[in-house]
Amino acid sequence: MDKLRFISFASGSSGNCFFIGNAYEGILIDAGIGIRTIKKELKEIGLDFSHLLGVFITHDHFDHVKAIPPLKEKYFVPIFATLAIHQVLRHEPVPERQILQKNIPVHVKEWVITAFEVSHDGTDNVGYTIEYQGKKFTLLTDLGYVCDNAAHHISQADYLVIEANYDEEMLETGSYPAMLKARIRSNKGHLSNSDAGKFLAENMHPNLKHIYLCHLSHSNNLPELAYCTVSDLLAEQGIVVGRDVELVTLERSSPSKLYIFD
Template identity: 40%
Template sequence: MPVFIASLNSGSNGNCYYIGNEREAILVDAGISCRETEKRMARLGLSIKKIKAIFISHEHSDHIRGLAVLSRKYSLPVYVTEGTARYCGEIPPEFCIQLKSYAPVNIGSLHITAFPKHHDAIEPHSFMISSGEIRIGVFTDIGAPCEHLIRHFNQCHAAFLEANYDEEMLRNGRYPFFLKRRITGGKGHLSNEQALKLFVDHRAEYLSHLLLAHLSKDNNDPELALRLFEQQAGTTLVRVASRYQESEVYCIDPEITSVTDKPVINQITGQFQFVLS
């Protein structure tokens, strides 16, 4: 069964990622408003009724801004660590489920594992989502690659991977010194160069899609980042997840060797169809 992924928004103004199969789906983070989440999913032809849970990576506002309203409106369980939950606003207690490192969670036929990462938050986690043999990683807000990240990235068929800043742009940019040090200090964000090294050194030969995520508005350039990765991409389709709009929906299916990156929606069935290149 194929897996469908999309970025609904990616950046310091809000983060929200969709991962699902034909039966059920989850959101990782809910950093845009409930209304905007609904609008973007509708434009993509994704049914919000398929969303069965929300998983929260950490408590920063760009990851939880729409969480409380979205959870209440659709009665969605929220998987979040105990420490993070204290900073996530008014989540109804009956919808709040404790998340623990490496304790697998099953949502229908989706299997989700959270693991710790380096970031200046209470209990920050990244996620690996699997459906059958297909594995999707959501790896953003990472100060530095660690053994947890490397081991999971190496297993991915597709991944959202942070490429937050270009080192030269940040060094010569307008940010004050303390903020530059926070970003580069090991618990901030991953640079283009760090993300590229992870991609080149540790990607699986079957990694079909890479979405560059959480790009800085001031210290990065989407075209620069994309060009950098495409030079090393090989057979991997690389795209930038925008901070202004939703991405396309991408079909992850190891049995399909080549596929266009723009889905076609069957107007009769409402199902996504992907045309072989």
């Protein structure tokens, strides 16, 4: 049995792409960066497109799907998405096995992947839980709030990637037009640092030891602000970052380190 690995190739409104797998194979969640960058980053971890079991799409915003056409047409990587997303992306004909239904797990070799609803303003919006060797890796990016269904998935996660998009004060005082600010803050927008921190502080559980904050805004956030806001809110509940849980902010346009879990 090979150890679970995770790396973020990029995370934010200029592109999102995550790898979850082992030393030999794995999946991508989203492919919103250039195909050449994906190829290069896979090579860095000893893999190529033939090792990908599929790309699982969270939603149809461009920063999540940019590289889908070449992945499907040139490299023949299966694309997994809900029917609504496939229809928007005009992937035709779509073999049935690639159409995901929310809350129905799909088995790909020894990986079990479940899509679940999140609240955002794409055509259809999901997060994912990946089960491997009895552990659960849950990823939610781009969500306005944590709905009960998503909270249920987090309650069972050993590893979690969750959005910390903006600092509330930076957004408030920043240069975005009022309509865009309202969209970001809405229940179908993005999760702020304190939204993420409050949720985590109230919903921490003993199995959750690794938290990665994703989709940080370039204009309305800073990595250290996201980190401090979340760690301070956790500390109020007696949860100490570094002792009880690992907390990492994922960079926007450079890859994270490769995490290899025991």
